[in-house]
Amino acid sequence: MTISVRSITAVFAGEVSGVDITQPLSREDVAAIDAGMDRYAVLVFHDQCLTDDAQRAFTRNFGALEASPGGNITTLAERRLPLDMQDASNLDKDHKPLARDDRRRMFNLGNRLWHSDSSYRAVPAKYSLLSGRIVVDRGGRTEFADMRAAYDALDDATKAEIEDLVCEHSLIFSRGSLGFTELSDTERTMFKPVRQRLVRTHPVTGRKSLFLSSHAGTIVSWPVPEARAFLRDLLEHATQPQFVYSHQWRQWDLVIWDNRQTMHRVTRFDETLVRDMRRTTVAGDATTVAQAA
Amino acid sequence: MAIEIRQLHPSFVGEVSGVDITRPLGRADVAAIEGGMDRYAVLVFRDQRLTDEQQLAFSRNFGELEFTRGTGISKPGELRLDPAFADVSNLDTNNRPLARDNRRRLYSLGNRLWHSDSSFKAIPATYSLLSGRIVSEKGGETEFADMRSAYDALDVATKAQIEDLVCEHSLLYSRELLGFDLTAEERATMQPVRQRLVRAHPASGRKSLYLASHIGSIIGWPMPEARAFIRDLMEHATQPQFVYAHKWRPWDLVMWDNRQTMHRVRRYDESKPRDMRRTTVGGTEMTVAQAA
Numbered sequence A: 001m002t003i004s005v006r007s008i009t010a011v012f013a014g015e016v017s018g019v020d021i022t023q024p025l026s027r028e029d030v031a032a033i034d035a036g037m038d039r040y041a042v043l044v045f046h047d048q049c050l051t052d053d054a055q056r057a058f059t060r061n062f063g064a065l066e067a068s069p070g071g072n073i074t075t076l077a078e079r080r081l082p083l084d085m086q087d088a089s090n091l092d093k094d095h096k097p098l099a100r101d102d103r104r105r106m107f108n109l110g111n112r113l114w115h116s117d118s119s120y121r122a123v124p125a126k127y128s129l130l131s132g133r134i135v136v137d138r139g140g141r142t143e144f145a146d147m148r149a150a151y152d153a154l155d156d157a158t159k160a161e162i163e164d165l166v167c168e169h170s171l172i173f174s175r176g177s178l179g180f181t182e183l184s185d186t187e188r189t190m191f192k193p194v195r196q197r198l199v200r201t202h203p204v205t206g207r208k209s210l211f212l213s214s215h216a217g218t219i220v221s222w223p224v225p226e227a228r229a230f231l232r233d234l235l236e237h238a239t240q241p242q243f244v245y246s247h248q249w250r251q252w253d254l255v256i257w258d259n260r261q262t263m264h265r266v267t268r269f270d271e272t273l274v275r276d277m278r279r280t281t282v283a284g285d286a287t288t289v290a291q292a293a
Numbered sequence B: 001m002a003i004e005i006r007q008l009h010p011s012f013v014g015e016v017s018g019v020d021i022t023r024p025l026g027r028a029d030v031a032a033i034e035g036g037m038d039r040y041a042v043l044v045f046r047d048q049r050l051t052d053e054q055q056l057a058f059s060r061n062f063g064e065l066e067f068t069r070g071t072g073i074s075k076p077g078e079l080r081l082d083p084a085f086a087d088v089s090n091l092d093t094n095n096r097p098l099a100r101d102n103r104r105r106l107y108s109l110g111n112r113l114w115h116s117d118s119s120f121k122a123i124p125a126t127y128s129l130l131s132g133r134i135v136s137e138k139g140g141e142t143e144f145a146d147m148r149s150a151y152d153a154l155d156v157a158t159k160a161q162i163e164d165l166v167c168e169h170s171l172l173y174s175r176e177l178l179g180f181d182l183t184a185e186e187r188a189t190m191q192p193v194r195q196r197l198v199r200a201h202p203a204s205g206r207k208s209l210y211l212a213s214h215i216g217s218i219i220g221w222p223m224p225e226a227r228a229f230i231r232d233l234m235e236h237a238t239q240p241q242f243v244y245a246h247k248w249r250p251w252d253l254v255m256w257d258n259r260q261t262m263h264r265v266r267r268y269d270e271s272k273p274r275d276m277r278r279t280t281v282g283g284t285e286m287t288v289a290q291a292a
Helices: A027-040 A052-060 A103-112 A147-152 A156-162 A171-176 A185-190 A224-238 B027-040 B052-060 B103-112 B147-152 B156-162 B171-177 B184-188 B223-237
Strands: A004-007 A014-017 A042-045 A127-134 A142-146 A166-169 A194-197 A199-201 A208-210 A216-219 A244-247 A254-258 A262-266 A276-281 B004-007 B014-017 B042-045 B127-134 B142-146 B166-169 B193-196 B198-200 B207-209 B215-218 B243-246 B253-257 B261-265 B275-280
Touching: A004 A027, A014 A027, A027 A042, A027 A254, A042 A244, A052 A127, A052 A276, A103 A171, A103 A262, A103 B223, A142 A147, A147 A208, A147 A224, A171 A216, A194 A199, A216 A224, A224 B103, A254 A262, B004 B027, B014 B027, B027 B042, B027 B253, B042 B243, B052 B127, B052 B275, B103 B171, B103 B261, B142 B147, B147 B207, B147 B223, B171 B215, B193 B198, B215 B223, B253 B261
Parallel strands: A014 A042, B014 B042
Antiparallel strands: A004 A014, A042 A254, A127 A254, A127 A276, A142 A244, A142 A262, A166 A194, A166 A216, A199 A208, B004 B014, B042 B253, B127 B253, B127 B275, B142 B243, B142 B261, B166 B193, B166 B215, B198 B207
């Protein structure tokens, strides 16, 4: 059985067949998947009945797991899953949907905004791997935007203008835009803004991409409102239909995406239903720019 | 000379010819323009060399004018134009472009967000009339979105869900989105008002989505859920098939119905003068009862 990848849209995303990722992989298989990620930026695997341990093992083929706090307001005691597995469900510790006005649910609504995982960390994430354990039939899609194609489509003047711009990213900004502003001092400290280049280059392919995210709240040395208005324009440009793939989940799909080349978001769904999605994350290995002293 | 209207977009926007709006209009002309507004929601008049007085006179054909004082952050001494005008330029009282970090300039960047004029007032505006005195060569387009077509295109379940929703609008919300710091005094002048999310046009009866970046919440909803939902609706309503981008020529006058459209300005080189002057026709009624 050899791995093959079928292209999904004209610019990115591939559907993988010929591999069972619940089992240990050969070096060739891992290399084929890595190469697929470099090229397609998003890969979809169907019918992969992963346990948490099997998902971790598969993920480690691509690097170390990200397993640090700082990404959410949910406390360790409240967590449904261990720290090395990000809970993208709508469930509490007892596997029941969170109440409509639950603070954790409010915070997690930030996932409805376009973002790149962990762009609010000085060393942002490489890959994210999301396993659909219990999926919803209507809505709850994950949409991806190809930030390489979006960059390529900018005019030359804009490319020149943004080449060396540096943005500040924080969960404070993305949540603030939803009117979620009541954060404790501990949370504010945890969510201290970090710097990221606006244009980054993929280490393997050398392709440039827009490093956008709703976590970006300003551009260093720009007046904040001007930066926000400009970032909104760029985000709108980058999420036009020709750059977007909308994934309708089937149970036991596993989707991997490269956060260095894509943004994503979840679409609205009926949150009284159970939606159990579990994410592992491959940590990045470098900052995109020096941090403020 | 009879008024003619040529449609510029598949669902809305008309270009008007056969009328000189710098002169007093006959009743038939006014009726023809009003009929055009009901149908097209946005009308473009070319080559209309309006003085401020003439723009005021033309605007008054359609109702009482709205005065802008108290809705922004400019103090009386800082006004470049008569208070019956909303100054949509990038200029100071000496007609020079505002500095990059000028507070009034940063505030006016809110116009880059989709909105409906005066939706933050309990009685919102009907028509806005914008005269392009000095226009930008690159950028600075005004984009319009047809909120009737956007409404029509919603699925039945969404239409049922939103039919009776009421939103809170305030300049606070649109400016907070851009990270603009307001003083306590300014905030006090920006108390949120309530507006229906779905409104029907009094003349045509057509329903439309009453959206604006001034919306901060939906009554009875948790705020972040309301915001996420309003963003989804905004994205739906501003898809290319509902949008007309107006590339300005000097002395264009564009008139739009705020009850049926949203609009925004696109980025332009703000080191060059862009002198745009807006008059606004006030509404006559609220879309919903205000909070006690």
